[in-house]
Amino acid sequence: MDDQILSQLSQYIATQIIKQPARTISPTEPLISNGLVDSFSLVDLALYIEDRYGVIIDDTELNKETFDSLAQLTELIRSRMG
Numbered sequence: 569m570d571d572q573i574l575s576q577l578s579q580y581i582a583t584q585i586i587k588q589p590a591r592t593i594s595p596t597e598p599l600i601s602n603g604l605v606d607s608f609s610l611v612d613l614a615l616y617i618e619d620r621y622g623v624i625i626d627d628t629e630l631n632k633e634t635f636d637s638l639a640q641l642t643e644l645i646r647s648r649m650g
Contacts, residue, residue, distance in 0.1 A: 569646070570642050570646060573621070573641075573642045573645055573646065574577045574595055574638050574642050576620065576636055576640075577617075577638050577641055577642065578592065578593040579608075580613070580616055581599070581604065581605065581613065581638075583613065584616075584645070585604070585609045585613065586604055586614070591644060592643040593640070594636060594649055595637060595642070596637050596638075596639055597637060598632075598636050598637060599635065599636055599638070600626055600631075600632040600635060600636045600638060601636055605635070610630050610635060611630065613635070614629075614630055614631040614635075617641065617645060621648075621649060622649070623645055623649060624648070625644075628643075629650045
């Protein structure tokens with residue numbers, strides 16, 4: 569399940585956010601710190617996660633402590649899916 573989530577998140581970010589469909593994003597690659605995801609894209613990513621996985625993300629979680637890698641996002645999603 570985690571691999572599937574990682575793959576889906578990577579594909580979404582590559583195609584919809586950075587517009588580089590061939591780009592592979594590693595699970596530990598910094599998303600916010602490296603500038604791949606900016607503040608506007610962060611909201612889009614949060615909405616995608618909420619819609620796709622049926623989890624709730626609080627506005628206070630939209631930061632690099634929570635959203636800075638695919639691994640962090642996957643753990644957040646998995647912990648809320650029950």
